[in-house]
Amino acid sequence: MAGKWARVDFATCRPCECNGHDGTCAAVDACAHGLLEQEEPHESPMLMSVTMCVGCGDCVRACPIGAISIERK
Numbered sequence: 001m002a003g004k005w006a007r008v009d010f011a012t013c014r015p016c017e018c019n020g021h022d023g024t025c026a027a028v029d030a031c032a033h034g035l036l037e038q039e040e041p042h043e044s045p046m047l048m049s050v051t052m053c054v055g056c057g058d059c060v061r062a063c064p065i066g067a068i069s070i071e072r073k
């Protein structure tokens with residue numbers, strides 16, 4: 001089945017610099033489905049479920065440096 005999901009580019013993601021330098025990911029709070037999680041501050045977020053991601057792009061818009069993009073599956 002066709003769908004969309006969010007891909008974090010770990011080469012671009014800089015959690016120490018993007019959100020007031022406190023190490024938290026601005027995109028985590030943007031996902032109304034709670035699908036992006038950081039294990040620890042200063043670590044890149046992980047998408048917890050490709051299947052549950054609806055590809056809405058809220059996390060893409062929340063990331064100030066363009067480290068998240070929408071992929072089609």
Ligand code: SF4
Nearest residue numbers: 013014018025026063
């Ligand atoms: S995905 Fe974007 S907002 Fe989240 S930690 Fe990485 S650079 Fe920051």
Ligand code: SF4
Nearest residue numbers: 031053055056057059
């Ligand atoms: S695309 Fe939407 S549902 Fe998927 S992780 Fe981003 S904010 Fe959440």
